[in-house]
Amino acid sequence: MHKLKLYLDTSVFGGVFDEQFSDASRKFFEAAERERFQIVISAVVFDEISLAPRQVREFFDGLLSRMEVVDIDKAALDLQGAYLKHNIVTAKWYDDALHVALATVAGCDGIVSWNFKHIVNFRKIPLYNAVNILSEYKSLFIHSPMEVVYEGK
Numbered sequence: 001m002h003k004l005k006l007y008l009d010t011s012v013f014g015g016v017f018d019e020q021f022s023d024a025s026r027k028f029f030e031a032a033e034r035e036r037f038q039i040v041i042s043a044v045v046f047d048e049i050s051l052a053p054r055q056v057r058e059f060f061d062g063l064l065s066r067m068e069v070v071d072i073d074k075a076a077l078d079l080q081g082a083y084l085k086h087n088i089v090t091a092k093w094y095d096d097a098l099h100v101a102l103a104t105v106a107g108c109d110g111i112v113s114w115n116f117k118h119i120v121n122f123r124k125i126p127l128y129n130a131v132n133i134l135s136e137y138k139s140l141f142i143h144s145p146m147e148v149v150y151e152g153k
Contacts, residue, residue, distance in 0.1 A: 003035070003036070003037065003038050004036070004037050004038065004109045004110065005037075005038045005040060005106075005107065005108045005109050006037045006038065006039060006040065006108060006109065006110055006111070006112050006148070007040045007041070007042075007070075007099065007102065007103030007106065007108040007110070007111045007112070008039055008040070008041055008045070008067075008111075008112050008113070009044075009045065009048075009096075009099045009111065009112075009113040009115060009119065010044075010045050010048035010049055010052070011113050011114035011115050012025060012028065012112050012113060012114060012145055013025075013045075013049065013052070013056055013059060013060045013063075014052055014053075014056050014114075015114050015145065016029065016056070016059055017053070017055055017056055017059075018114075021114050021145070024144070024145045024146035024149065025114075025145050027145070027149045028112065028145035028146075028148060028149050029063070031148075031149050032066075037148075038068065039063070039066065039067045039068065040067065040068045040069075040070055040103065040106055040108055041067050041068070041069055041070070042069065042070050042071075042072060042098075042099070042102045043069070043071070043072050044072070044095055044098050044099060044102065045099075046069075048095070068106075070102055070105075070106040072098070072102065073105070075105045076098065076101045076102045076104075076105045077098075077101070078135075079100075079101035079104060079105060079131070079132075079135055079137070080094065080097045080098045080100075080101040082131050082134075082135055083097040083100065083101065083127075083128060083131055084097055086127065086130075086131055088124055088127045088128060088131070089118050089124070093118050096115060096118035096119055097118075099111065099113070099119065100119060100128050100140070100142075103140055104128075104132050104137045104138075104140055105137070107138075108140060109140070109141065110140050110141035110142060110143060110148075111140055111141075111142045111143075112143060112144070112145055112148055113142070113144065114144055114145070116144075119142060120142055120143060120144050125142045128140070128142070
């Protein structure tokens with residue numbers, strides 16, 4: 001069975017300690033622990049985590065050895081620029097566009113995030129994927145942790 005390669009943005013780590021998102025975030029990391037997913041992060045996540053509360057940083061550090069870290073390269077920066085050029089997000093939110101670009105360039109199957117404004121947004125997801133296709137990359141699925149680990153019938 002294909003193990004899903006999932007890029008996580010910073011919000012998923014912080015979600016473990018957020019009352020609203022804690023249950024689904026913990027279930028997601030439990031599924032990842034069972035090696036159901038290959039987790040990918042980037043330098044952007046490192047930078048954002050450095051500003052997070054201590055408990056989030058410690059949780060992140062405990063998982064670091066099991067995560068793949070992708071570099072910020074020219075291809076990712078070019079794709080980020082294309083997202084900005086197409087007004088998917090404004091330059092103020094360039095890190096959000098960079099998360100999506102890094103996941104795409106790294107060949108991830110999807111992105112997991114609690115960022116409903118700029119990433120997990122039903123209006124923006126098809127726009128990101130349209131730019132991906134125009135730029136000769138594959139489409140990504142973009143979901144919250146709750147959607148990824150949903151085990152309903």
